[in-house]
Amino acid sequence: MTRKTLTNLVLALAMLLTMLGAASAAPPAQEEMTYTVKLGDNLWTLAEKYLGSGPAYWAIVGATNTRHGTDPTFARIENPDLIHPGWKLLIPSAEEAARYAALAKPVPTGLVTMRVGTTYILDTINVNVSWTSWSIWRLIYDALIETSALGVYRPGLAESWSVSDDGLTWTFKIRKGVTFHDGTPCTAEDVAWSLNWMKTVGNDSLSYLWDDETEEIVALDDTTLQIKTPFPVGNMEYRMFWAFIVPKSVWGGIDNYDDMAAYTELDAATGTGPFKVVDYAPDEYLILEANENYWGGKPAIDRLIFQQYATEDAMVQALLAGEIDVIEGVPATAVQTLQEAENIHVEILQGHAVDELSINSHENGTQPPSLNDPIVRLAIEYAIDRQKIIDVAYMGFGTPATTMIAPSLGDWHNSEIEAIPFDPDEGNRILDEAGYLDTDGDGIREWSDGSPMKYRLMGGDTATDARVLEIIADGLAQIGIGTEINAVDFETQSAKAYEFDFDLNYWWWGMDIDPDFAMVIFKCEEREGWGWNPNGYCNPEFEELYKQQARAVDHEERRKIIWKMQEMIYNDRPWIVLLYRVNIAAYRSDRFTGFRPEAKYLLGKWSLMHVEPLV
Amino acid sequence: MQRSDYLIRKAFWALITLVVVIVFNFFLFRILPGDPVRALIQSARMDREAQERIRTQFGLDKPIWLDVERLRQGDIKGALDTQFTAYVSNLLRGNLGVSFTKKMPVSKLLAERVWRTVVLLALGEVISIVLGIILGIVASWRRGSKLDTGIMMWGLFTWSIPTFFFGIILVILARGHLPTGMMVTPGLKPEDGLTYWLDVGKHLILPTITLGIGYVSMYMMVMRSSVVEVLSEDYILTAKAKGLSTFRILRDHALKNAMLPMITNIMLTLGYTVGGAIQVETVFSWPGIGRLIYDAVGKQDFPVLQGAFLLIAASVIGANFLADLLYSVLDPRVKAE
Numbered sequence: 001m002t003r004k005t006l007t008n009l010v011l012a013l014a015m016l017l018t019m020l021g022a023a024s025a026a027p028p029a030q031e032e033m034t035y036t037v038k039l040g041d042n043l044w045t046l047a048e049k050y051l052g053s054g055p056a057y058w059a060i061v062g063a064t065n066t067r068h069g070t071d072p073t074f075a076r077i078e079n080p081d082l083i084h085p086g087w088k089l090l091i092p093s094a095e096e097a098a099r100y101a102a103l104a105k106p107v108p109t110g111l112v113t114m115r116v117g118t119t120y121i122l123d124t125i126n127v128n129v130s131w132t133s134w135s136i137w138r139l140i141y142d143a144l145i146e147t148s149a150l151g152v153y154r155p156g157l158a159e160s161w162s163v164s165d166d167g168l169t170w171t172f173k174i175r176k177g178v179t180f181h182d183g184t185p186c187t188a189e190d191v192a193w194s195l196n197w198m199k200t201v202g203n204d205s206l207s208y209l210w211d212d213e214t215e216e217i218v219a220l221d222d223t224t225l226q227i228k229t230p231f232p233v234g235n236m237e238y239r240m241f242w243a244f245i246v247p248k249s250v251w252g253g254i255d256n257y258d259d260m261a262a263y264t265e266l267d268a269a270t271g272t273g274p275f276k277v278v279d280y281a282p283d284e285y286l287i288l289e290a291n292e293n294y295w296g297g298k299p300a301i302d303r304l305i306f307q308q309y310a311t312e313d314a315m316v317q318a319l320l321a322g323e324i325d326v327i328e329g330v331p332a333t334a335v336q337t338l339q340e341a342e343n344i345h346v347e348i349l350q351g352h353a354v355d356e357l358s359i360n361s362h363e364n365g366t367q368p369p370s371l372n373d374p375i376v377r378l379a380i381e382y383a384i385d386r387q388k389i390i391d392v393a394y395m396g397f398g399t400p401a402t403t404m405i406a407p408s409l410g411d412w413h414n415s416e417i418e419a420i421p422f423d424p425d426e427g428n429r430i431l432d433e434a435g436y437l438d439t440d441g442d443g444i445r446e447w448s449d450g451s452p453m454k455y456r457l458m459g460g461d462t463a464t465d466a467r468v469l470e471i472i473a474d475g476l477a478q479i480g481i482g483t484e485i486n487a488v489d490f491e492t493q494s495a496k497a498y499e500f501d502f503d504l505n506y507w508w509w510g511m512d513i514d515p516d517f518a519m520v521i522f523k524c525e526e527r528e529g530w531g532w533n534p535n536g537y538c539n540p541e542f543e544e545l546y547k548q549q550a551r552a553v554d555h556e557e558r559r560k561i562i563w564k565m566q567e568m569i570y571n572d573r574p575w576i577v578l579l580y581r582v583n584i585a586a587y588r589s590d591r592f593t594g595f596r597p598e599a600k601y602l603l604g605k606w607s608l609m610h611v612e613p614l615v
Numbered sequence: 616m617q618r619s620d621y622l623i624r625k626a627f628w629a630l631i632t633l634v635v636v637i638v639f640n641f642f643l644f645r646i647l648p649g650d651p652v653r654a655l656i657q658s659a660r661m662d663r664e665a666q667e668r669i670r671t672q673f674g675l676d677k678p679i680w681l682d683v684e685r686l687r688q689g690d691i692k693g694a695l696d697t698q699f700t701a702y703v704s705n706l707l708r709g710n711l712g713v714s715f716t717k718k719m720p721v722s723k724l725l726a727e728r729v730w731r732t733v734v735l736l737a738l739g740e741v742i743s744i745v746l747g748i749i750l751g752i753v754a755s756w757r758r759g760s761k762l763d764t765g766i767m768m769w770g771l772f773t774w775s776i777p778t779f780f781f782g783i784i785l786v787i788l789a790r791g792h793l794p795t796g797m798m799v800t801p802g803l804k805p806e807d808g809l810t811y812w813l814d815v816g817k818h819l820i821l822p823t824i825t826l827g828i829g830y831v832s833m834y835m836m837v838m839r840s841s842v843v844e845v846l847s848e849d850y851i852l853t854a855k856a857k858g859l860s861t862f863r864i865l866r867d868h869a870l871k872n873a874m875l876p877m878i879t880n881i882m883l884t885l886g887y888t889v890g891g892a893i894q895v896e897t898v899f900s901w902p903g904i905g906r907l908i909y910d911a912v913g914k915q916d917f918p919v920l921q922g923a924f925l926l927i928a929a930s931v932i933g934a935n936f937l938a939d940l941l942y943s944v945l946d947p948r949v950k951a952e
Contacts, residue, residue, distance in 0.1 A: 115801075131716075201819065204665055208703035257668065261718060282717060282724075283902045283910070305801045310900040313783060314796045321790040353884045491915075530652075530666050 016255065030094040032063070032271055034074075037087040040429075043080050045155060052093045054296045054609070059097035060150055063090045081596075112613045114592060115301040115604065117315040117327040117494045123276070123287045123307045125270045127244055128203045129261045135308060135328075135601045139288060139608065141244035142272035143226075144172055144191065145237050148598060148606050151410035151513045153237045157191065157245060157272065158225070167232030167553040171223040172240075178295050179274040180247040182267065186421070188219035195227075202257040213239070232551040234558050245272060247615045274299050274609060283308055293367035302610045311568070319344065325591050328602055330584040332395040343590035349597050350408040352511040354401055354579040357384070357472065358497070361574040362527065362536025365500035371455065372449035375434045377573040380504075381420045382427030383475035390579055401577040403566040404518045408600070411559055412515040414566040427479035438480050444479040445548035454482030455503035458496060461487045468578075497534035500527075505534070508581065519546055522569060537574035590614065629932050636928040640813070640921045641702050647678055651715060651915035673715055673918075691893050700793045711925075712918030716910075724907060728924065731798060732903035735895070736888050739817065739826030744881060751838025758843055767839075770832030778891050782825045782898035794818045796900035822899040826891055830884065837880045841873040845896045848872075874913060875946060882938035889927050921927035 035046065043057035049061060057080060067074040067090045075087035083089070122133045127141065146156035158172040168224050174188040184190075195217045224279045232237070242541035245359040249269050254260050269277040274296060275288035288304040307324060309315040316334040320341055330338065330346070359377055370376055384399040399407075402417045431445060433438075436453065447455045457473060459465040467488060473483040483504075488496070496502050511518055521525055522542060526533035545565050546608045552558035569575060585602035587595065594612045598604040652669055670676040678697050686694035705712060711721035754766045773781075786795045794800075798818050803811045845851065846869055856866045889905070896905035904923055911919040 123716050126718065129718055202668065204666070204669070258672070261672065264719060279802060281801075281902075282719075283906060284799075286799065286800055307797060307801055308900065309796050309904055310897040314786060314898060314900055317786050317790055317795045321795055323795060530663055 002226045016348050032093045032096070033091050035089045035091050036074075037083050037085050039085045040082065041314060043077075044153070046089070048155075048159075048296075053095065056097050056434045059092050060089055062083070062090075063092035063096065066090075076305070076389060077414065085450045111302040112296040112300060113305060114301045114326065114611070114613075115305045115307060116325040117307055117309055117318055117324040119309055119312060119315065119329055121306045122280070122282075122330065125264055125266060126261070127246070127271075128198070128201075128288045131204060133268040135603060137244065138605050139275040139304070139603075140269055140277060142178075142273050142274045143243055143245065144174075144240040146605065147241055147513055148596075148604075150408065153241065156241075157186070161237075161240075162583045163236070163553055167551075168229055170227040170229070170236055174223045174225055175295055175311070176223060178272050178477070179293055180249065180272050180384075181270045181291060182247065182249055184247055186247070186272050188225045189222065190248060191225050191245050193215050193248050195243055196250060197248075198243065198246070199250075201255065201260050217256060223604075232553045234550050234552045235516055236517070236553070238512075241444075241513070246270070270496045274605060275304055277298070296599075296609055299609055301608065304608070306403055319586060319588070322588065323419060326456070326585065326587040326603065328583070328585045330586050332584065335397070335584060337397070343588055344591040345587055346584065346586045347597055348397065349583040349585060349600060350399070351405050351581045351583045351600050352405065352408055352513070353508055354404055354406060354511065355389075355468070355506070355508040355581065356404070356576040357400075357506050357578060358535040359504055359573055359576065359577045360500055360502055360536055361538075361572070362500040363538070365502075365536050367503045368447075368451060368453075368455070369449070370436075370451065370453055371503055372537070373434075373447070374571075375430055376436070376447075377451070377576075378420070379427040379479055380476065380481065381573065381576045382430075383472075383479045383481070384576060384578065385422040385471060385475050386578055387422070389468050389471050392471060393464045394579070394581075396581045398579040400560050400581070401579045403570055404509075404521070404575060404577050405515050405562070405566060406580040409511070409513060409515060412562050414563040415568050416563070417566060417568050422475070424475065424478040431479060443477070443480065447612045452482065454484065455479070456486055457483040457504045457506070458488065458493060459485045459506040460493055461489050461610070465506065472504075473508065477526070491536070495532070498531075500534075506578075519565055522565075522574060535574040536568075537572065539568065539572065539608045542568055620718075621943060623937060628658065629936045633929060634872070634931050636932075637703075637706065637925060639925050640928075641699055642680075643913070643924075645922050647721060651917060659843065661941070673713070674698055677701070693938050696846070710930070711922040714911075714919045715916045716914050717916075717919075721918045724919065725904065725922055725926055728903050728907055731901065732896070733894055733907060734887075735819065735822055735826065735901060735903060735940050736892055737832065738823045739891075739895075740881075740884075740888060742823060742827030743830035744834055745836025746827070748838050751835045752830070752842055752870075754757045755842035755846065756861070756865070768834070773828050774832040778825060778829050778894040779827065779898050782895060785821050786826055786898070789821055793820055795821070796898075798900075798902055818899075818901075822895045822900065822901055824886070825898070826895050830888065834877070834880065837876055838873065842869055842875045844856075845869045845872045874940075878938060878941055882934045885931055885934045891929075 019227075028241050033050075035050070043060055044054045047057035047060055048054045061077045061080050064074055065076055068076045073088055074090055075083070077083065077089075111493040120132060122130065122136060124130050127137050130137065142157045144156050144158040145161070147153050157178060159172060159173055160212055160399075161172045163170050172188075174191055178186040180186055195214075199217075201213065213229055213233050214227055215230050216226075218226055220226055224280075226235070229236075247270050250267055251260070251263075254263065263355065266277060266280060269280070272291075272295075274291050274294045276291050277286065278289045279285070279287040288307040289301045290302050290304075292298050306608075307318075310317065312329060312334070313329045315324075315327050316330065316338065319327050319338070335346055338344050350439050357380075359371055359380070361372070389402065390398040391395060399477060400419060403414050405413045407413045407415070436445045436447050440446070455476075457469055457476075459469040469485050469487060473485055476483050476496065486502075487538050493505070494508065495508075497505050508516075509521070512532055517532075520532050522537045522539075523531075523533055523546060524538035524543060525531065527538065528534060543559050545568070547566070548556050552561060583600055585597070587602065591614055592611050593614055594610045595602055596604070596607040598606060601607070618833050643681050651672075652666055652675060667676070675698070680697050680699040682694040682697060685696075690712035696837070709722075713720055714724060717724060736939055737949050750770070754763045757763050783856065789795070794817055796818075799815050803814050805811055842865075851864060859867075892903065893909055895901065896903045897909050900906070905925070907919060910916070911923070929931070
């Protein structure tokens with residue numbers, strides 16, 4: 001059944017029910033009401049607020065559309081994900097909403113099982129020391145704040161939150177009636193305990209969130225959590241997005257890092273999320289079961305099984321064979337096969353990851369001085385054929401890039417930065433104009449000090465790397481810049497990059513939903529020790545902007561600074577950002593429907609709350 | 616020389632080899648460039664303190680084998696407080712360390728997985744040995760015939776196909792009929808009895824065939840050439856002259872003598888088959904030692920690599936020692952040496 005016929009059926013039945021409802025004498029538990037959409041509303045939260053459960057948003061859609069038939073001042077909702085401020089909605093009575101809910105969800109017989117193929121399930125069952133598989137952890141745990149597409153935060157365990165005018169006190173309104181998978185309650189008190197415990201015991205992946213940024217985390221009452229910070233924290237939402245709430249019932253007796261790290265019993269994975277862990281076999285599979293008591297409603301999938309495959313090819317074959325229903329991380333080489341197969345839908349998701357060409361910018365780096373010349377850097381960018389890199393090395397999957405922050409991060413991406421086109425003629429022109437000519441006729445220009453403009457071009461040793469390096473070298477040859485390609489293994493590449501012993505270095509970075517990390521990569525102090533800056537850039541002005549954005553609590557204020565920082569990197573070119581990677585997923589369209597892809601994942605929490613089996 | 620002397624000498628050399636392997640294992644993985652903690656961190660949310668904590672937790676903050684600075688100061692005990700001494704003293708106490716990535720004791724990881732690899736390898740080996748012996752005998756008996764040429768061609772062909780490639784082809788061919796990967800349908804447990812074992816059996820078919828076919832030709836060739844050699848001996852002619860049947864000549868006179876090179880070969884191949892296991896386990900997502908190694912290499916998980924290689928080395932050395940023992944039983948000349 002398609003979405004459209006389903007909607008029609010719902011509408012028809014809804015009309016019938018409205019008539020019946022009007023005729024019936026039973027008083028509704030809650031009166032129906034009209035509601036005018038405000039900026040920032042979405043149907044899910046409205047349904048939660050007025051009907052008590054997110055998935056009941058269908059009832060608002062049905063009721064509003066039905067009323068639209070007789071009273072056109074009410075909106076007609078075509079796409080439940082898209083409502084506009086000023087629209088008039090009809091919130092049905094509770095009793096009626098229940099009928100809509102029953103109609104909108106076909107009740108399948110038996111248990112609904114979804115099998116997911118992946119190349120890595122979990123590294124450990126203990127989330128506090130886990131370094132991978134965040135999309136799976138997010139199904140098991142809740143954070144105070146969740147995210148949907150394009151970096152827009154939406155309520156998680158916290159229904160709402162606000163910050164004081166001085167930016168130092170954050171107040172979170174915690175949901176009522178939430179319980180952990182083991183049945184223990186999760187009140188504001190428990191949330192405070194969890195956050196404080198993580199901070200004192202230490203937590204591998206979230207440590208960055210906790211340096212000195214929080215002073216005091218307390219529960220004022222059962223539903224109010226207050227966090228005080230010594231200075232304004234610009235990305236508090238992001239920090240809360242990563243702070244999974246863990247139960248005192250499991251971790252209460254553990255007060256040091258070593259004991260915490262050593263705990264690997266199955267109940268280590270107890271959260272408040274929509275799925276709970278029932279079985280885990282390392283390197284084999286992970287079985288999750290729907291959480292009947294989930295505050296957002298029980299997911300339509302009863303059992304969610306993640307199977308770990310050692311190769312992507314085997315995973316693709318298993319999907320074709322129907323052994324599994326969904327795969328994430330589809331190799332580009334398999335896309336055509338999957339698209340041609342019956343009953344398989346391929347989903348291309350915009351990722352956050354970027355491919356870049358670093359130009360060594362360290363003042364004590366081993367690059368020749370000509371590479372520090374802004375004109376040379378600009379000319380290099382003119383010589384890079386991004387589209388060819390995407391077409392040849394990535395089989396067409398990817399988007400040409402302008403800045404280190406991908407458009408999938410929403411408005412953090414500076415959309416005003418102009419793309420430098422592939423234009424070797426322009427590259428040649430500006431080099432000629434600067435007087436860097438090929439005086440000895442060997443095809444390679446000489447810089448002002450007479451040294452040949454020939455650079456070491458480093459990259460990884462994969463087939464993709466080889467193709468990208470070749471295309472970059474070809475482009476540079478067209479503007480009279482010579483290259484010496486060094487394709488090395490990842491360890492050597494890292495070692496050389498962090499010792500600033502390279503001229504040009506091609507590699508890629510995964511990015512998170514907050515722009516902070518993309519900026520950390522260019523900080524001075526990150527060049528030392530075990531830092532994150534392997535490009536050598538160090539600019540006091542940039543440092544100052546970094547400090548400002550870190551303390552900008554106001555979104556718009558922070559956005560402006562982040563945009564300015566992107567512009568600086570764009571102009572100084574420690575990086576030439578090549579492309580934004582995509583994530584490819586595929587699923588059996590004959591078995592499941594209703595996926596809501598988030599920026600990176602097909603199987604995010606938001607998506608899995610909407611997926612329904614096709615009976 | 617007495618038989619016991621022979622055995623003691625062999626056991627001594629086996630032990631020496633093992634010690635060399637233990638030392639070699641430690642340095643082998645540390646020669647790789649790069650930093651294991653850096654290779655492990657996939658999350659930018661890990662700050663320096665957390666990185667340091669992990670270094671301390673796994674002892675990676677200590678010098679690799681000798682603290683030269685402290686030695687100069689005359690602090691011998693401090694100079695020896697290194698990753699290497701920790702590794703050796705842990706090993707002597709039977710402690711293989713804790714996996715960097717999985718945070719579990721390596722001994723537990725290995726114990727969980729070793730039987731899976733043993734089952735896979737044993738089945739694959741049995742298939743290839745039995746098939747290899749039969750085909751080898753047939754080919755040698757019909758030496759020069761079209762059948763011989765056919766068998767040899769087939770043998771060269773299967774020997775030349777890379778294991779992983781052959782595995783993938785099998786997966787594509789058997790897709791929909793047999794499971795394409797994993798060891799068992801998720802959720803089934805050994806407690807489920809027959810259902811569980813039948814399920815594991817079904818998952819075993821493709822990897823076993825891949826492994827079996829891959830090695831059959833080697834045994835076949837060895838068998839063929841040694842039987843051909845034996846068949847040219849005078850005593851075979853005598854046996855023929857006595858009027859014995861082909862079967863009896865092969866069984867009583869040719870095979871016994873032709874088996875010696877086979878045994879050497881089988882024992883020596885054990886080392887190679889582990890390599891094959893890495894490929895087969897990776898293609899078929901079989902959660903054994905091979906997969907463990909494959910994952911650990913990518914993540915520079917030293918303790919796992921050390922443990923797994925020690926296990927493999929010990930089993931190869933053990934197999935060789937066993938071969939020496941068998942020799943002394945099967946071949947009286949060995950004792951007389």
